[in-house]
Amino acid sequence: RLNFPKVNGEEALKDVKDIVKTSSANQPGTLVYEPLQAKGGINLAAPGFLKGVVNHFKELKAVTICDESSTGLGRIGKESWGFKWQNHIPDIITIGSALGNGSSLAAVVTRKEIASVVKHTWFNTFAAGHM
Numbered sequence: 001r002l003n004f005p006k007v008n009g010e011e012a013l014k015d016v017k018d019i020v021k022t023s024s025a026n027q028p029g030t031l032v033y034e035p036l037q038a039k040g041g042i043n044l045a046a047p048g049f050l051k052g053v054v055n056h057f058k059e060l061k062a063v064t065i066c067d068e069s070s071t072g073l074g075r076i077g078k079e080s081w082g083f084k085w086q087n088h089i090p091d092i093i094t095i096g097s098a099l100g101n102g103s104s105l106a107a108v109v110t111r112k113e114i115a116s117v118v119k120h121t122w123f124n125t126f127a128a129g130h131m
Helices: 009-023 049-059
Strands: 030-033 063-067 092-095 107-110
Touching (some): 009 049, 030 049, 049 063
């Protein structure tokens, strides 16, 4: 996990591209990210950074997964979804916390072409918790 850059999004984006190129032979499988880092403080990405990272991974044909567990459903106060606020569209969105209004409820939302290749239709992260 990398903390969002606070000052220069263009330099940080170049660094991410260099890391992807050298660590995955420019063939990453996926990008999992939070549109706003909410654990350990509220960390906002530098302007243009997150959109640039997501677009770069999409150009490389990687699946982009936006974790909206802490930010989705209006929890950031600006948009319903953090990815909209950051001005990009992920391939998969995970939703939790606010969805259940205190109950253990979560969802995964994606496009039909991605959902159609999923073999298992039941999974959860609440197996040990109360329902």
